[in-house]
Amino acid sequence: MTSLLTFPIGGVHPPERKTQTQGLAVEVMPVPDELEIFLGQHIGAPCTPTVAKRDAVVEGAVIGEVKKGLGVPLHAPVAGKIKNLAMSAHPIRVTSPSITIEVDKEAEPVQYQWVDWHNMSGPELLGKIHDAGIVGIGGAGFPTHVKLSPPANSPVDTLVLNGAECEPYITADHRQMLENSAEIVEGAKIILKVLNISKCHIGIENNKPDAIREMSQAAQDASGANCTIKIEPLQVKYPQGSEKQLIQAVTGRKVPAMALPSAVGVVVQNVATAKAIYDAVVYGKPLYEKIVTIAGKGIARPANLQVKIGTKISDIVNYLGGLQPGLSKVIMGGPMMGFAISNLDVPVTKTTSAVLFLTEDEIDTRPHSQCIRCGWCLDACPMGLEPKEIGIYVEAKRAEDTAQFGVFDCFECGSCAYVCPAKRPLVQFVRMAKMKAKRA
Amino acid sequence: MSNQQASDDQTTAPAGLWKVSISPHLKSSESVEKIMWTVVACLVPPLILSVFVFGIQTLLITAVSVISCVVVEAVSQKALGRTVTIKDGSAVLTGMLLAFVIPPGVSPLLPILAAVFAIYIGKHLLGGIGYNFFNPALLGRAFLLASFPVAMTSAWLSPIDISGDGYGIFSYFSSSVDAVSTATPLAVLKEHGMAAFIDKFGSGASLYTHFFLGWRPGCIGETSGFLLVLGGLYLIYRGYITWHIPVSLLGTIAVLSWIFGGENYFSGDPLLAVLSGGAVLGAFYMATDYVTSPTTKTSKIVFGMCIGALTVLIRLRGGYPEGICYAILLMNPLSTVLDSWFKPKRFAPPAGGVK
Numbered sequence: 088m089t090s091l092l093t094f095p096i097g098g099v100h101p102p103e104r105k106t107q108t109q110g111l112a113v114e115v116m117p118v119p120d121e122l123e124i125f126l127g128q129h130i131g132a133p134c135t136p137t138v139a140k141r142d143a144v145v146e147g148a149v150i151g152e153v154k155k156g157l158g159v160p161l162h163a164p165v166a167g168k169i170k171n172l173a174m175s176a177h178p179i180r181v182t183s184p185s186i187t188i189e190v191d192k193e194a195e196p197v198q199y200q201w202v203d204w205h206n207m208s209g210p211e212l213l214g215k216i217h218d219a220g221i222v223g224i225g226g227a228g229f230p231t232h233v234k235l236s237p238p239a240n241s242p243v244d245t246l247v248l249n250g251a252e253c254e255p256y257i258t259a260d261h262r263q264m265l266e267n268s269a270e271i272v273e274g275a276k277i278i279l280k281v282l283n284i285s286k287c288h289i290g291i292e293n294n295k296p297d298a299i300r301e302m303s304q305a306a307q308d309a310s311g312a313n314c315t316i317k318i319e320p321l322q323v324k325y326p327q328g329s330e331k332q333l334i335q336a337v338t339g340r341k342v343p344a345m346a347l348p349s350a351v352g353v354v355v356q357n358v359a360t361a362k363a364i365y366d367a368v369v370y371g372k373p374l375y376e377k378i379v380t381i382a383g384k385g386i387a388r389p390a391n392l393q394v395k396i397g398t399k400i401s402d403i404v405n406y407l408g409g410l411q412p413g414l415s416k417v418i419m420g421g422p423m424m425g426f427a428i429s430n431l432d433v434p435v436t437k438t439t440s441a442v443l444f445l446t447e448d449e450i451d452t453r454p455h456s457q458c459i460r461c462g463w464c465l466d467a468c469p470m471g472l473e474p475k476e477i478g479i480y481v482e483a484k485r486a487e488d489t490a491q492f493g494v495f496d497c498f499e500c501g502s503c504a505y506v507c508p509a510k511r512p513l514v515q516f517v518r519m520a521k522m523k524a525k526r527a
Numbered sequence: 528m529s530n531q532q533a534s535d536d537q538t539t540a541p542a543g544l545w546k547v548s549i550s551p552h553l554k555s556s557e558s559v560e561k562i563m564w565t566v567v568a569c570l571v572p573p574l575i576l577s578v579f580v581f582g583i584q585t586l587l588i589t590a591v592s593v594i595s596c597v598v599v600e601a602v603s604q605k606a607l608g609r610t611v612t613i614k615d616g617s618a619v620l621t622g623m624l625l626a627f628v629i630p631p632g633v634s635p636l637l638p639i640l641a642a643v644f645a646i647y648i649g650k651h652l653l654g655g656i657g658y659n660f661f662n663p664a665l666l667g668r669a670f671l672l673a674s675f676p677v678a679m680t681s682a683w684l685s686p687i688d689i690s691g692d693g694y695g696i697f698s699y700f701s702s703s704v705d706a707v708s709t710a711t712p713l714a715v716l717k718e719h720g721m722a723a724f725i726d727k728f729g730s731g732a733s734l735y736t737h738f739f740l741g742w743r744p745g746c747i748g749e750t751s752g753f754l755l756v757l758g759g760l761y762l763i764y765r766g767y768i769t770w771h772i773p774v775s776l777l778g779t780i781a782v783l784s785w786i787f788g789g790e791n792y793f794s795g796d797p798l799l800a801v802l803s804g805g806a807v808l809g810a811f812y813m814a815t816d817y818v819t820s821p822t823t824k825t826s827k828i829v830f831g832m833c834i835g836a837l838t839v840l841i842r843l844r845g846g847y848p849e850g851i852c853y854a855i856l857l858m859n860p861l862s863t864v865l866d867s868w869f870k871p872k873r874f875a876p877p878a879g880g881v882k
Binding site for chain 1: 545546547548549550551552553554555557558559561562612615654655656657658817818820821822823862870871872873874875876877
């Protein structure tokens with residue numbers, strides 16, 4: 088076995104806790120009675136609704152569009168009637184405009200037809216990706232068609248697919264790599280064609296040997312004269328799946344601060360996004376379903392669920408048998424970067440990869456104390472920053488002076504706060520610093 | 528953090544309240560308490576040994592020192608309206624280290640006064656843990672050295688010789704009364720030269736063995752290089768300290784003592800220099816104190832080298848036989864300066880260069 092690839096500086100080893108769901112095949116959750124779909128599913132301006140109250144919609148119909156600026160259309164995940172256009176509680180933005188659809192239980196699910204994409208041109212494929220509403224569903228929610236149109240002055244030669252899934256608990260990508268390896272690899276080939284390049288690396292953390300095996304087989308079957316797709320086993324280290332860290336681990340290239348991966352000739356897509364691209368191009372199916380890991384000791388039955396975008400967490404909880412005693416925290420996303428929510432009436436979005444129900448013994452609620460300057464956060468930071476100084480400055484009401492410590496390079500992976508023996512909320516300090524600091 | 532009730536749906540609503548806070552939601556199992564108590568545990572073997580070397584008196588001094596530090600910490604925090612954090616073990620550790628740098632034959636009153644100075648003035652008036660820019664234990668020692676110079680430079684005890692003259696095992700209980708006062712190796716070396724030193728402490732392998740194991744006059748906890756290094760290696764293994772400061776500090780003392788410590792250049796005894804005085808204790812337990820030492824690897828190495836150089840300078844040219852205490856105290860406030868000079872290596876600078 089060759090030595091495993093990884094990023095060189097920083098990183099931590101949180102407990103993986105993936106055994107609860109890694110063996111559970113993706114299960115299709117029955118559609119609930121009602122879906123609530125945020126108009127802002129991606130980075131950029133939220134969609135403007137193209138439907139009115141009491142309109143009837145069919146599955147896959149466009150219900151929202153971005154009139155100008157960065158964005159992709161939004162589709163109805165089910166057939167039904169528009170029940171409401173309103174503001175809903177949003178886990179991050181407090182409130183967000185949303186569309187509520189009353190599900191038509193009688194409607195037949197749409198059957199999508201296979202088409203051969205090999206004869207389509209790059210721009211044609213890109214158009215399909217845009218029309219299907221595809222965004223980076225690994226978490227960032229950046230519109231994929233934009234990412235696949237790199238600026239002319241930074242030519243791209245490498246595609247990197249992200250199958251690291253370095254967050255604890257989450258196994259959604261793992262399951263898709265096992266169950267849909269051929270589709271993911273086909274999706275990669277579509278992306279290669281759009282970018283007009285031939286080289287693809289797929290990085291997978293080594294704690295998923297079965298996924299590495301399946302994906303290697305699929306990659307071998309698909310690689311040919313005009314493309315090479317290579318699986319790269321990665322060391323298990325958080326945040327291996329962070330874009331810049333992954334690029335460095337796989338290609339050895341360093342994306343400069345404030346720059347996009349295209350600056351070093353790379354485009355990164357999540358494996359689940361590649362699968363969504365496959366569905367969009369080969370079947371013409373828009374992105375309105377999501378595979379979500381539901382885990383933690385606080386849920387009766389953990390699962391990897393395929394749900395419609397807009398499915399409320401309360402419906403998921405009901406479907407999985409309810410909550411367990413001792414539940415202490417509910418998190419959308421992974422435990423390292425996800426958001427704690429206080430209300431189960433929050434819907435799944437295109438970027439939700441997990442909903443975790445964590446009990447008291449799974450999380451750490453010890454109060455934080457003063458910084459003892461141990462410097463562990465410096466050793467943990469994958470960006471080579473000084474989180475302790477940022478924290479001390481913010482506490483001293485000097486947040487505006489923190490740009491010198493690289494606060495704008497921080498992508499809030501939480502490695503510093505994870506190792507901090509004083510349990511300091513360093514990510515929180517960083518966010519406060521970012522609000523006040525002046526960009527250099 | 529605030530939290531609120533879940534959904535209207537009674538089947539899903541939990542009875543309790545959920546916590547809401549910013550990520551990450553997982554934290555490592557390490558904590559300030561765990562670190563402090565581990566270091567305290569590493570200091571227990573040298574303490575036990577000191578009882579065998581100097582008698583039960585050392586235990587008394589250490590107990591008085593630890594209790595004083597804890598009490599002063601609690602009172603200071605109460606008086607300043609802060610949370611009392613004596614359970615985090617940092618005051619206990621300061622008390623241990625303070626006792627370790629006091630001669631075994633002093634009055635138990637001294638550590639009490641030192642504790643007040645170290646903990647109240649040296650730590651809490653400066654802002655409490657994390658803000659004290661001098662090592663509190665060494666500040667306590669410096670305070671004693673300035674206030675009680677005679678006791679602090681003469682209350683040395685000879686190691687008890689069980690095999691020797693008839694006192695046998697009872698020496699342990701009478702040590703403070705019948706103690707044989709003596710001088711430390713570095714003082715003998717400084718004032719009377721190498722011949723007198725060899726006359727008193729011997730030479731060759733037996734000298735090194737005695738010094739390495741801890742059978743020599745000195746402060747309570749500083750004599751056993753062996754046990755101190757053992758504890759230090761454990762702390763390195765646990766990841767609580769790194770090798771940078773101890774290695775650069777002791778290395779610098781060895782090299783500079785070899786060059787300048789003898790009659791001629793390059794004739795000094797580097798091993799003796801490292802095993803004498805408080806070099807090992809200082810290198811592994813004092814200079815590595817988180818709050819008062821730098822955090823990046825390069826600044827740690829520079830910090831250790833500067834302390835080593837200052838120590839040798841004071842030993843050879845200064846007024847005191849041993850200099851590591853002042854060397855560390857002189858370098859403590861420069862820690863943050865060093866950190867601002869030697870920054871961690873960033874992932875990648877902006878494409879157009881920094882700023």
